[in-house]
Amino acid sequence: MRAVGLITEYNPFHNGHLHHLRESLCNTDAEVSVAVMSGHFLQRGEPALLDKWTRAEMALVAGVDVVIELPLPWACSSAPDFSRGAVQSLAALGVDSLCFGSESGKIEQLQRCADLLYENETIVAEKTAKLLRRGVSYPLARGKILSALSPDTLESRIFTEPNNILGIExxxxxxxxxxxxxxxxxxxIGAGYHDTDSGADGIASAxxxxxxLVESESVSDLLPPTVLPILHQAxxxxxxxxxxxxxxxxxxxxxxxxxxxxxxWLVENGIENRLLNAAENAFSLEELLSGLKSRQLTxxxxxxxxxxxxxxxxxxxxxxxxxxxPQYLHLLATSAQGQKFLASRRKQRSIPLIQNFSRIYAILKRHYGVETSAYRLALQQLNLELKGTKIYTLLLQNYAVGNRNRDFFESLRT
Known part of the structure; x- marks a missing residue:
């Protein structure tokens, strides 16, 4: 069974994601779609609008066959680490291809950019750090440096458009x-990554x-009909x-x-007083973020x-x-077709795939052995993700509906 991998957040699942899913299957001749999806905390450091199981259910009813959680440290990280964790997860599952959306739409062009970045990683990192200290944003700094290094003078915008950035990574x-x-x-297609207006053909950005939704406006024409009831119920x-x-x-x-x-992690040395001062003077999340923003901190x-x-x-x-x-992967949802694919690749997987955590300790012990550093590291990954779920339940409008131990029993199937 040919499988195509998708790297996603589905925050929430919308018509643009449905277009991506269908085009991915078509362009790769795949029979199965496998999404690696961020959990409760996302790549830009924000909590998700909906919990990971609700978003996985949305993906499942829209036609995705397998939804795997991207482990927390990678999910809430910069583009290079986010991308590496997602690719490692897809590779561990045995997918045949990876399909992603980009502003460029040209794989050869993006591959040249990726090769340029790979082959000049040290010098790019050094020059990027210098520009960041001068107040230049990360995308603009990276674009300027890579454009200068490019032998065929690739346009700098290729390195600065958000989906291109992730695709290159x-x-x-x-x-x-x-x-x-x-x-x-x-x-x-449709609205840009950060656009707040609806795009063409009912495709808007997340x-x-x-x-x-914050402004209580209808989004009925922007989400697939199968997904809308799940959103409305949540x-x-x-x-x-x-x-x-x-x-x-x-x-x-x-x-x-x-x-x-x-x-x-990511807490800068010497920022303690600034954190306290910003917290004491902020009366909203936006004010807190504004109080901490600087040329060095985006x-x-x-x-x-x-x-x-x-x-x-x-x-x-x-x-x-x-x-x-990743020391293990967490299966959030699967279709019948997805189950067949996972069963067919079981012997090829190098790390455990966990459907729910009810037996995770026994599975990890059997896979790694009890007295090993890998087993201890897997437990630390597990403890971090369990903490993430418990804290996320406190962030819901009605925290009483958030089961803090849901990781131990939830597994969606169709």
């Missing part, structure tokens, strides 16, 4: 992992859809992210822990730092996981 990650996965790209029961609760929890964590946060970097602070993500643990890769 996917291609670089495939090369880093020495993967045989075949990459394919399709042109992104950002625009979330904004409409809203009706209060199973949606509440920004004010997130803000309050962040303030509590800053007041409690800012002076002892130097060992946390909004996205601050959001990831705050998520790390709230979740207590230890720097050494995150770096160890990045070095060793």
């Amino acid at each position: 996917y291609l670089k990650a495939l090369r880093l992992c020495d993967s045989m996965i075949q990459a394919v790209t399709i042109p992104r 950002t625009g859809i979330r904004q409409k 809203i009706a029961h209060g199973r949606v992210f509440a920004e004010n609760k997130y803000f309050q929890l962040l303030l509590g964590q800053i007041f409690h822990n800012s002076a002892d946060s130097s060992d946390l 909004r996205t970097r601050i959001q990831r730092m705050l998520a790390s602070l709230l979740l207590g993500m230890k720097r050494n643990l995150v770096l160890q996981l990045f070095a060793d890769g």
Whole structure:
């Protein structure tokens, strides 16, 4: 069975995602679609609008066959680490191809960019750091440097458009992992990544859809008909992210822990006083973010730092996981076709695939052995993700509907 991999967040699943799914299957002649999806915390450091099971259910009813959770440290990270974790996850599952959307729509062009980045990684990192210290944004800095290095003068916008950036990192990650996965790209259509207006043919960005929901506007023409009831039910029961609760929890964590946060991932040395000052003067999440923003710290970097602070993500643990890769994968949802695919690739998987956590300790012991560093690292990954779920349930409008131990029994199938 040929399988195509999709790297996703589905926050929420919309018509653009449906287009991507259908084009991916068509362009790769795949029989099965496998989505690696961020869990409760996303690539830009924000909590998801809906919990990971609700978003997985949306994907399933829309036609995705397998939904796997991208482990937390990678899901809430910058494009290079996010991409590497997603590619490692797809490779572990045995997919044949990876299809992603891009503004370019030209795989050869993006591959040249990825090769340029791979072959000049050290010098690009050094020059990017210098430009960031001067207040240049990360995409613009990266674009300027790579354009100058390009022998055929690739346009700088290729390196600065958001889906191109991720696509280039996917291609670089495939090369880093020495993967045989075949990459394919399709042109992104409709509204841009950050646009808040509806695009053509009922395709809007997830950002625009979330904004409409905040403003109590209808999104019925922007989501597939099979997905809408799931969204409406989640809203009706209060199973949606509440920004004010997130803000309050962040303030509590800053007041409690800012002076002892130097060992946390992405928390800058010497930022303790600034954190406290921003927290004491902020009356909303937006004010907190604005109070922390600087030439050296972009909004996205601050959001990831705050998520790390709230979740207590230890720097050494995150770096160890990045070095060793995911220690197991969590199956969120699967169709009957997806189950057949997973069964057919069972012997090829190098790390455990967990349907729910009811037997995870026994599975990890059997796979790694009890007295091994890999087993201890897998437990640390597990503990971090369990903490992420418990904290996320406190961020729902109606926190009483969020089961804090749902990881141990939930597994969606059709």
